[in-house]
Amino acid sequence: MVDVDGWRRERRWEGFAGKGIGVERGEFVFGVFAGMVFHAVLRDAVAQGAPCSVETLHGISLRVVSDAVHDRPDWAFLAGAPTRFEDEAEEKAVLTIRLCIHSGGRAAFQLYYLARHLPEALRVITGRTSAADPTCGDLRRWARESLDRT
Secondary structure (H helix, E strand, O other): OOOOOHHHHHHHHHHHHHOOOOHHHHHHHHHHHHHHHHHHHHHHHHHOOOOOOHHHHHHOEHHHHHHHHHHOOHHHHHOOOOOOOOOHHHHHHHHHHHHHHHHOHHHHHHHHHHHOHHHHHHHHHHHOOOOOOOEHHHHHHHHHHHHHHO
């Protein structure tokens, strides 16, 4: 997560603790869910005829990503997830989300809670830019710049 304000990270972590979610697990699941949302909007663009490329992803508006989170149930993001993996970390990430969704109860509630952070994070991030319609490419650049400052 790109946190410009340290207090936002602290507040998010306090929220995790209040829901019984460890910080490391919470950040991991939140990041995985965000990645699945970005993957889904890229697949939507490809289905509409765009090439499957980093350039296509970079051109997608963050508003489209935010709309996708609001318009789909959490489990719908698994529809385009791969079933075979070459990367162990990627497999662990997708299996973690599947486990949260299918186990129901507390794990599903925690995923729902973490998923609700994504629209707010996008709202905060896009509210800090003068760009009329920031894109996924802008977000990647901001994240890289944030890492360079640390």
